[in-house]
Amino acid sequence: MRFMMMIKMKKDPVAGKMPNKEAFEVMGKYNEQLAKSGVLLDMGGLQPTAKGAKIKFSEGGKKTVVDGPFAESKELIVGYWIIQTKSLEEAIEWAKRAPLQHGSDDDCEIEIRQFFEIEDLPETDRVKAAKEAGKQAGDVYREMAKEARAQQK
């Protein structure tokens, strides 16, 4: 089972401020534990929302671009891990071990969300073929993209 562990905060970390070296190292150790136990598939940190944008889709096909920061938002994603575990409980255990630095109020949380897997998808011919080849959901597109990048080079 694949899960995304999203780090959510009520507001952006202070703009442009990098975590201090100590916090960075503590996080590095945790990442290493995830990696060495073979559960880590991917991870990433996101820039503050000042560098982001939103596209709002409205009725009638209207699209509106709104530049960040998103000060009105109370759930900002600052980073994530994608992990593969045997159960939700195992994912929760990993999330609880994360060395998160919180502020003075309860402003930091990890939300764990399960991925749709190939078994969950509507069984089209392509899904069926991918399933038989032992592929995960998304593999078809990832492979297509990899091929395209190889050709561009």
Add this chain to the structure above:
Amino acid sequence: MRFMMIVKSNPEQDKKTIEDKKVSEQLIGEMRKYNEQLAKAGVLLDLSGLHGTAKGTRIKFSPRGKKTVVDGPFTESKELVAGFWIIEVKSREEAIEWAKRAPAPHGPDQESEIEVRQFIELEDYLPDEAIEKYEQVARIRLEKLSQMKREARKSG
């Protein structure tokens, strides 16, 4: 530059299961075409849809090391995530253009939103041993993954 395009959900969408979503075959078809465009342009790095928050959990981190586990669904939340794409493009403008080209995520008759967020890259960090650590983790991860794949092949 890498960006995450986050499809936002809402309490109504969050309740829908994949069975409900099957009803809109047109939207599924449009999404498939869009995914193919992203892939064939070589910008796509990863993508996935997430189950509703009924299958999710939150861990709240409070002062003095207190941790509270809260099971989903998160009905009070207005900012849920339904899925994401990770893309690599040359500029923020290009990322926004790709997000605008996406089919309206919940169908043409519903309000919806895609959030575009830039990744923090290694160059954004000050050069020191922490970066070496990060690269080390990336190497270990790759080794583990290929090891797992080898084992999976062996066990047939």
